[in-house]
Amino acid sequence: MKKKEKLIVGNWKLNPTDKETAKKIFVGVRQFSTKSKYSKTVICPPFHYLSVLQPLIKGKKIALGAQDVFWENEGAFTGEISPVMLSKAGASYVIIGHSERRAMGETDEMVNRKVKAALKEGLRAIVCVGEKERDAHGHYLEFLSAQIRNSLDKIQKKSLSDIIIAYEPIWAIGKKEALNGSLLYEMTLFVKKVISDMYGYDAGMDMRVLYGGSVTPVNTVDIISNGQVDGLLIGRQSLDPESFSEIITLIDTL
């Protein structure tokens, strides 16, 4: 059986502060991602660096993504950036609904509008979902299910191949430890089950699910092998080309 390519997404957040450093990190990662057999890397820098990094893309193993998008393509929307602008600046992916944006007031309905607008422009949408905390009664599963359903509301089945769900338990983001692989596996299945209930079994099985939250070279193998995810969404370690490249290299050994 052919190994399925893993998607490794680096979310740079509000870093680095200058474009020379941005180029250095990108080139450092590119060296390894272009050689990788079983993964594709997507670097999501601040908007401003997209057009700086676009000329540095080589081949199909590395691409650019944005960290957010607005749902209109133009108009009186101060401070926003549109799908068409992102696409022209070199992005082919966009992270939507990251917990840090949700914490600033982004709702499922806004996420849904953004996903629809991104897809319309031909961008692939990486939709982030994840619970703030867990409870013994499993209410967090209802929360997660509602987040997925609302974010994908009225999105057609044929668009699902351009959607990737990033499961990021908020309590595991920016911490020392990630969710362990066997617990993650339950969540991978849960996300696929929600999609199956919405769109049918095959759609659920085909949905790409990423994990994000304190991924490092130390826990990569457990997360990918035992968690059975289709890739990773990486924050801090994506700014360190050495660690990030180690993660890419490790995935080839699995």
Ligand code: PEP
């Ligand atoms: C994130 O912010 O999406 C993230 C996963 O961050 P970190 O890898 O630093 O936990």
